[in-house]
Amino acid sequence: MKFSGEVPIRRLGPGGPEVPVFALGSWNIWDRMEAAERRALITRAVEVGSAFFDVAYYNMGPHAEASRTDLLFGEALHELGLARSDYRLCGKLWLWEYPATGFAGQMDESLERIARGGAEVGSFDTVVVGDFMSDIDIAQVVRDVQAEIDRGSFASWGVNNWPAESLQLALDTAAGEGLTPPSFAQLKYGIARRSMAEGEFYGRWFREGALALQASDAFEGGILVGKLSPNRKIGADVGGIRARIVAAYPRVAEIARSFGATPAQLGLAFCLANPATANVLFGASSVRQFDDNLGAISLLDAVGADAIRESVAELWLDREVRADGVWAPA
Template sequence: MEFSETVSRSSGTQAVPRRGLGAHGPEVPVFGLGSWNTWDRMTTDEAAELVARAVARGVNLFDVAHYNFGPHAENAVTDILFGEAVRGAGLSRADYLLCGKLWLWDYPKASFAEQLDVSLARVGTDRADFVVVGDHLGALDVPAVVTDVAEQVRAGRFTAWGVNNWSADDLGAAHRFAVAEGMEPPSFAQLKYSLARRSVPEGEPYGRLFDEAGLGLQASDAFEGGILAGKLHPQRKIGADPGGIRERIRESYPQVLRIAEGFGATPAQLALAFTLTHRAAASVLFGASGLEQFEANLGALELLERHGTELREAVAGLWLDRDVVHPGASWGTDAPAN
């Protein structure tokens, strides 16, 4: 799939490129800032400064969620802190794109309408731009989910949506049902995608959806909680470990460092640039603890421009979940490959 890519300018500074979030999805910057354990890693003033700088550089996509469901039932306040940062930065709602989340852990008991009421109020807005419907393990009533999402689209709560931690079969079924019923279909999949974890985004089941349904890829967990960026023993909670390969990822870091240095880049820049070489990649989400780290990460774009065609070959040996995680499985499972 090919995506048109444009470059805009903000306050005299060249902004990051933008791509379509799927063939029929909204245009987004290739970088977005995630919310889990991001805004609670700095002071309110520092967060406001980071948000303002990100928007000025064209990174105006923010993935923000209310983390209080299922394994995320931790009553995190990172979404509230994000709202405070936006207000502290003096931004209007038109200045940024908000990607929210709808959780399936307690669905349908916790309806999508109720979830949005709470999550949007915590940020301090009345709408998202798009949402990710995610995290389900087991049977899913796909028509019911698609219908409920469409109801929120009609209500003006958001205009586009995608999924995470869905099997390729369920996502394909959702897309077909939505199109057949004249509802808004999913336009992207938010998937774990990194130097080490590639089986799902690069597998044939999802590949067909990218190519035939025009779905886009939004990459997450590109740093494996910081491990692939050099923080080998992160103290904060990080994402799930499908396939049980995290220790192997930690052991692979010296190789990551050598490859990055060979390109004159940092490991973090290598990790980000790699994700954007995927044919369906629209954006990659990452966290940052401050301005210096954020600006350094943007150097991934120069690395991609200079060495894009070489990167995939250079990191081929770092694919650690090959033959460990089934390419069509829900990303929340540890299903082995057949």
């Protein structure tokens, strides 16, 4: 399906910014393109009102890659001469070496690396705190996040795949100490993986409006758009269901064809069909791919949320994976 017009806006949770429903992620994206392609993709995102970019320095834990993706993004911003008001930025705070590597240092390094390309962005609009580590002092994380908000590094924050009890502690700490609570959760969410976002823990927060959902990894590293043997690093296989997801792809493609849509459009429309979803984060690496993804908005408008969800009901493949974020068999 084709898309025309402007990308819709939703609020990224209570206290969070208004953002387009689609965001472009940075993990191994900007370094998969040539400079002209990077500029063209960012320009297209600005044109359709979807200039929301997840940008991070991948340098800790399993992400200790010394990636240049953030440097290349900063160069593209500078080359395009965009004003800071033309786009929104979501940064990352890593817990892998925290508290030895504090949040202030991480923020300074991330902003300096983007600026190294010539783009003086000043601050992020929001950040995601992750990946979760079991020995972290959650209450202190909330206090240290507040210190960065007070310092002007960003204005709101969310969490990435945190266990439910840890997120509850963060919410309770913020309420008890008058601090800024997380406004959204970035979770693995898509046609095949739904348990965490739709289960009793996060699902309750979403239904109550305490948090918004930022859906990530909706394509399972490309598998659900037909790249059945990804040759690049992709997200963790929570619950060990990836082989089943590969086997499900032909059915995904068949359902998409029945709507006159592509598998990518079906996957993104499914995410947006959940009213808790404020934003979907994906990794388009060309204008053509990005434009195809935009067609998900037209698909959802044409078919409706109920029909989209009913069409893929059989493909919820992680029903037996615990929904509290602990990631163990039920």
